[in-house]
Amino acid sequence: MKFVDEYQDSKLARGLARRIAQRSTKTVRLMEFCGGHTHAILRYGIRQLVPQTVEMRSGPGCPVCVTATVDLDRAIALAHLPDVIITTFGDMIRVPGSYSSLQQAKAEGADVRIVYSTIDALDIAKANPGKSIIFIGIGFETTAPTVAASILRARQEKIENFYVLSLNRLTPPVMKALLDSGEVKLDGIVCPGHVSVIIGSHPYEFIPRDYGVACVISGFEPLDILLCINKLVEQIEKGEPKVEIAYSRGVRPEGNRAARQLMKEVFEIGAANWRGIGIVPQSGLKIRGKYQQFDADKAFSVSLKPPKEPKGCRCGDVIRGAVVPVECPLFGQVCTPERPVGPCMVSSEGACAAYYQYRTPENLQGS
Amino acid sequence: MDDSILLAHGSGGKLSHELVEKTFLPFLTNPALNKLDDSAIFEASGRLAFTTDGYVVNPIFFPGGDIGKLAVCGTVNDLAMNGAKPLYLSLSAIIEEGFLLSDLERVVQSIKKAAAEAGVSIIAGDTKVVNRGQADKLFITTAGVGIISPGVDISGANARAGDKVLLSGTIGDHGIAIMSQREGLKFSMTLKSDCAPLNKLVSQMLDVSSRIHCMRDPTRGGLATTLNELARQSRVGIMVEEAKIPVKEEVKAACELLGLDPIYVANEGKLVAIVSPGDASKILARMRRNRYGKDAAIIGEVTREHPGKVAMKTRLGPSRIVDMLSGELLPRIC
Numbered sequence: 016m017k018f019v020d021e022y023q024d025s026k027l028a029r030g031l032a033r034r035i036a037q038r039s040t041k042t043v044r045l046m047e048f049c050g051g052h053t054h055a056i057l058r059y060g061i062r063q064l065v066p067q068t069v070e071m072r073s074g075p076g077c078p079v080c081v082t083a084t085v086d087l088d089r090a091i092a093l094a095h096l097p098d099v100i101i102t103t104f105g106d107m108i109r110v111p112g113s114y115s116s117l118q119q120a121k122a123e124g125a126d127v128r129i130v131y132s133t134i135d136a137l138d139i140a141k142a143n144p145g146k147s148i149i150f151i152g153i154g155f156e157t158t159a160p161t162v163a164a165s166i167l168r169a170r171q172e173k174i175e176n177f178y179v180l181s182l183n184r185l186t187p188p189v190m191k192a193l194l195d196s197g198e199v200k201l202d203g204i205v206c207p208g209h210v211s212v213i214i215g216s217h218p219y220e221f222i223p224r225d226y227g228v229a230c231v232i233s234g235f236e237p238l239d240i241l242l243c244i245n246k247l248v249e250q251i252e253k254g255e256p257k258v259e260i261a262y263s264r265g266v267r268p269e270g271n272r273a274a275r276q277l278m279k280e281v282f283e284i285g286a287a288n289w290r291g292i293g294i295v296p297q298s299g300l301k302i303r304g305k306y307q308q309f310d311a312d313k314a315f316s317v318s319l320k321p322p323k324e325p326k327g328c329r330c331g332d333v334i335r336g337a338v339v340p341v342e343c344p345l346f347g348q349v350c351t352p353e354r355p356v357g358p359c360m361v362s363s364e365g366a367c368a369a370y371y372q373y374r375t376p377e378n379l380q381g382s
Numbered sequence: 383m384d385d386s387i388l389l390a391h392g393s394g395g396k397l398s399h400e401l402v403e404k405t406f407l408p409f410l411t412n413p414a415l416n417k418l419d420d421s422a423i424f425e426a427s428g429r430l431a432f433t434t435d436g437y438v439v440n441p442i443f444f445p446g447g448d449i450g451k452l453a454v455c456g457t458v459n460d461l462a463m464n465g466a467k468p469l470y471l472s473l474s475a476i477i478e479e480g481f482l483l484s485d486l487e488r489v490v491q492s493i494k495k496a497a498a499e500a501g502v503s504i505i506a507g508d509t510k511v512v513n514r515g516q517a518d519k520l521f522i523t524t525a526g527v528g529i530i531s532p533g534v535d536i537s538g539a540n541a542r543a544g545d546k547v548l549l550s551g552t553i554g555d556h557g558i559a560i561m562s563q564r565e566g567l568k569f570s571m572t573l574k575s576d577c578a579p580l581n582k583l584v585s586q587m588l589d590v591s592s593r594i595h596c597m598r599d600p601t602r603g604g605l606a607t608t609l610n611e612l613a614r615q616s617r618v619g620i621m622v623e624e625a626k627i628p629v630k631e632e633v634k635a636a637c638e639l640l641g642l643d644p645i646y647v648a649n650e651g652k653l654v655a656i657v658s659p660g661d662a663s664k665i666l667a668r669m670r671r672n673r674y675g676k677d678a679a680i681i682g683e684v685t686r687e688h689p690g691k692v693a694m695k696t697r698l699g700p701s702r703i704v705d706m707l708s709g710e711l712l713p714r715i716c
């Protein structure tokens with residue numbers, strides 16, 4: 016096993032697809048929470064492999080996409096402060112804010128650098144003692160522990176010019192918000208794989224219990240996803256929704272306690288503003304008072320013009336799963352990966368980018 | 383201090399002459415260049431191909447090559463892709479003040495070696511030195527002239543429905559080899575860039591068939607972008623099969639890790655050929671006998687459907703559109 020091709024075996028995939036087709040009698044709507052799943056589903060053509068009874072909707076699991084415009088505006092304003100270096104994950108720099116983007120700020124002279132891990136941001140801080148290094152902390156439970164670790168390390172190594180703008184988010188509370196709204200009727204959720212490595216399977220248990228919605232945690236290879244869909248269909252057909260793990264090589268029911276301990280040490284839970292969803296209680300991570308010297312929100316103040324959303328953009332609806340990207344009037348016409356209007360077309364995990372990038376020959380809309 | 387390039391090396395004075403005479407000429411020697419006239423004079427008759435390209439690769443030394451080898455192979459390959467036999471190159475180097483003379487010599491030796499392998503002479507050249515910070519170590523621009531045999535008509539606009547699409551070997555080697563060396567992304571692997579001159583491979587292909595319609599080397603933007611260019615230029619559709627596209631395991635693994643698709647990753651020693659279906663198997667057989675074509679494969683065909691677009695049958699069976707590369711290749715974040 017080299018774990019490169021094994022999970023893409025076409026014979027096994029077809030076998031699983033057949034099994035799903037044989038078992039599926041009811042029309043079901045499944046949401047893949049994670050943008051990584053949306054991309055894999057479209058990239059490998061899984062929508063065409065599963066029977067028509069199975070409808071897939073993408074959810075809010077794209078860190079860049081759910082970042083509220085006002086928070087983007089704040090990051091851009093921070094970039095324009097003197098002697099500040101903004102460090103961020105790649106996709107973030109292209110997302111349009113109300114009036115600009117980090118990319119635009121960079122072109123105007125701001126120092127904005129793409130990093131691949133928080134450790135790189137710390138290294139930049141060490142190498143530039145005269146500057147303030149602000150890391151834009153986006154992402155879910157997957158990335159939050161590494162952000163927490165960077166703050167602990169900065170304290171340990173007495174790196175005093177390192178700051179984090181914490182926009183990190185939690186997964187189960189936003190799932191609850193979506194289910195509570197009742198806007199999109201769901202039968203099952205393809206639960207995120209990497210997030211679940213950290214949080215385990217227990218935090219999803221309220222979903223089948225309180226909402227009767229099936230939950231299966233999935234990996235990101237095509238066979239993982241098909242196995243997950245198979246389990247979801249099975250649960251729904253039997254009328255026995257529960258939480259299952261279809262990604263046992265990565266996820267244990269109890270998750271990663273050490274990583275959660277790191278998060279708990281550095282962050283406290285508070286409300287967060289989600290694009291398209293609004294304020295969701297208990298869904299965001301704020302830096303605790305004892306680490307406030309690293310909190311960019313506390314260390315810098317910027318004045319912001321009122322945020323404005325791009326006209327006609329339906330990213331908010333896409334994030335909630337209320338529409339599929341092709342239902343947005345801008346999709347593929349005004350809004351393309353080259354000239355994105357909203358974040359879902361920018362991010363490598365955005366649903367619109369996936370729908371655009373992996374169009375089928377039969378469905379050449381927007382080209 | 384005498385081992386770094388100084389601004390004076392670009393002054394046009396003594397040091398400039400010394401640089402040319404000691405660092406460039408001994409390696410690149412040939413009658414036209416040795417004269418050191420303002421322009422090189424050569425005889426040619428027939429249809430000529432002419433091309434130019436700038437090289438700014440970072441890092442300049444990478445596993446499997448360096449900026450010098452790349453500057454020769456890139457231009458040689460651009461000529462070869464139109465079926466031309468490359469003859470002469472010009473080479474212009476823009477050097478950042480402080481660049482190590484020993485590194486420059488290494489690059490020039492590599493230029494010599496690549497030119498010898500490709501069978502081309504560098505007959506005109508120029509060097510400039512700029513202030514520190516105004517260039518990144520070394521930029522090289524080459525231009526090349528080649529001659530096209532009568533009867534050869536290769537263009538991106540010549541693909542026809544039914545033609546076969548051939549690929550000369552594994553994709554993504556160059557891009558991943560470079561990325562593995564980049565600051566902030568360093569990972570250790572044994573993979574080497576595929577940087578190589580393809581003109582001999584092309585001439586062997588032309589020896590066995592006169593029905594090669596298009597050729598292109600999938601450099602920046604990767605295979606996907608090249609196929610899209612050909613589909614647009616020829617106003618045809620192209621259908622390829624993912625499972626038939628050769629990809630090295632290291633490249634697959636690195637792409638999985640970084641969230642990239644190998645079809646968008648750069649190559650520097652591969653070509654795509656679109657050929658008449660009747661000649662495809664004999665061209666393929668000939669390609670496989672050349673070291674730069676040993677992993678060659680027929681990866682798809684030209685269709686009447688979806689003109690201007692490229693579709694790919696995925697490993698699992700369903701088909702999807704393959705677009706050009708959009709923006710920069712950025713690794714994913716979670």
